[in-house]
Amino acid sequence: MKNILITGGAGFIGSHLVRLMVNKYPHYNIINLDKLTYAGNLENLKDIEDSPNYKFIKGDICDTALIPKLLRDNKIDGIIHLAAESHVDRSIKDPFAFANTNVIGTLNLLQSAKNYWGEAGKEGFEGKLFYHVSTDEVYGSLEQEGTFFTEDTKYDPHSPYSASKAASDHFVRAFHDTYGLPVVISNCSNNYGSFQFPEKLIPLFINNICNNRALPVYGKGENVRDWLYVEDHAVAIDLIFHKGKTGDTYNIGGFNEWRNIDLIKVMIKTVDRLLGRPQGSSDSLITYVTDRAGHDLRYAIDSTKLNKELGWSPSLQFEEGLEKTVRWYLDNKEWMERVTSGDYQAYYEQMYNR
Ligand code: NAD
Ligand code: TYD
Numbered sequence: 377m378k379n380i381l382i383t384g385g386a387g388f389i390g391s392h393l394v395r396l397m398v399n400k401y402p403h404y405n406i407i408n409l410d411k412l413t414y415a416g417n418l419e420n421l422k423d424i425e426d427s428p429n430y431k432f433i434k435g436d437i438c439d440t441a442l443i444p445k446l447l448r449d450n451k452i453d454g455i456i457h458l459a460a461e462s463h464v465d466r467s468i469k470d471p472f473a474f475a476n477t478n479v480i481g482t483l484n485l486l487q488s489a490k491n492y493w494g495e496a497g498k499e500g501f502e503g504k505l506f507y508h509v510s511t512d513e514v515y516g517s518l519e520q521e522g523t524f525f526t527e528d529t530k531y532d533p534h535s536p537y538s539a540s541k542a543a544s545d546h547f548v549r550a551f552h553d554t555y556g557l558p559v560v561i562s563n564c565s566n567n568y569g570s571f572q573f574p575e576k577l578i579p580l581f582i583n584n585i586c587n588n589r590a591l592p593v594y595g596k597g598e599n600v601r602d603w604l605y606v607e608d609h610a611v612a613i614d615l616i617f618h619k620g621k622t623g624d625t626y627n628i629g630g631f632n633e634w635r636n637i638d639l640i641k642v643m644i645k646t647v648d649r650l651l652g653r654p655q656g657s658s659d660s661l662i663t664y665v666t667d668r669a670g671h672d673l674r675y676a677i678d679s680t681k682l683n684k685e686l687g688w689s690p691s692l693q694f695e696e697g698l699e700k701t702v703r704w705y706l707d708n709k710e711w712m713e714r715v716t717s718g719d720y721q722a723y724y725e726q727m728y729n730r
């Protein structure tokens with residue numbers, strides 16, 4: 377495969393994946409399609425934007441004229457699809473935006489790939505791949521400690537976000553089963569690391585601790601998430617893209633469960649230490665607020681299949697990854713200011729629409 381389309385490459389996970397692929401595969405052309413919503417920032421890719429094997433296209437995955445043309449013009453052989461609306465709280469406020477991008481957008485990509493690759497009949501699918509990046513949230517919520525989501529766990533989404541991701545996963549499988557489209561899906565646990573938009577727990581709270589702002593803990597802070605360093609996710613995607621079995625699903629996670637409140641306490645300690653503040657000085661920022669509606673209690677991924685079949689395992693211990701992440705946000709305050717100010721977006725709108 378030579379010409380790879382990555383959707384959502386200006387977002388958090390997408391930018392790490394684009395960087396990895398551009399640097400690791402100089403003989404591939406990496407085409408990054410992104411609408412540049414509030415969550416997409418080209419600044420995340422400044423270090424590779426001039427690479428000869430990289431091209432950025434601003435556009436919407438729902439655009440039924442753009443996608444078929446883009447596939448044809450760039451002779452796309454492989455698609456790694458990450459573009460999505462990704463924040464649960466936003467999905468509760470505006471579920472339609474999630475149905476549109478996550479479901480209709482995915483369907484538009486699937487249909488366009490099927491039509492383009494399928495022009496040469498069934499043989500046209502040979503050597504092609506549609507890789508759909510999904511989430512563990514499609515599996516619902518685990519109540520009991522010691523139980524895990526496996527690839528066989530029944531889908532049971534609760535939030536509009538997870539419902540839209542579940543629907544898109546079903547469409548991907550339907551295109552495989554109905555039309556023979558070569559697909560693969562991965563479902564990953566919560567990611568953390570650099571370049572994450574500060575509306576998700578970890579970057580939001582690091583930023584708030586730095587600025588002495590309240591830390592809004594939903595409910596009692598007892599919900600459990602399974603955290604994975606974003607670069608380990610990108611490595612897993614690369615591996616599955618090249619070595620995964622067509623038609624299969626792979627769960628990705630680090631066996632790294634944390635109760636929110638315990639994680640928040642570690643974040644406070646780490647930020648205070650790195651800022652040279654006396655220990656405990658930011659503890660009083662913890663503020664318990666009304667719980668998120670339909671808040672899933674616990675996520676925990678069993679990634680044994682990925683480990684056994686493809687030899688993947690996370691490279692970083694959580695404490696090390698968190699320390700690295702906190703340092704990155706402290707060293708990149710300007711990035712934080714720009715992505716939250718709106719100025720940045722206006723700047724790039726101008727750059728790419730001129
Ligand atoms: P993100 O919100 O940081 O980035 C999403 C990107 O998609 C942005 O660059 C945005 O501009 C782009 N985008 C949104 N709508 C678009 C549209 N209609 N057309 C083109 N581009 C559009 O998200 P993320 O956290 O990087 O997540 C990426 C993918 O990984 C998503 O599919 C998400 O469901 C999945 N995922 C995320 C996590 C996590 O912890 N963040 C975990 C598992 C799976
Ligand atoms: P989040 O980063 O939004 O990821 P997700 O909901 O997809 O798991 O939230 C992680 C956990 O942190 C989740 O249990 C909700 C909780 N949370 C808070 O307690 N306060 C906050 O302000 C945010 C954003 C999240």
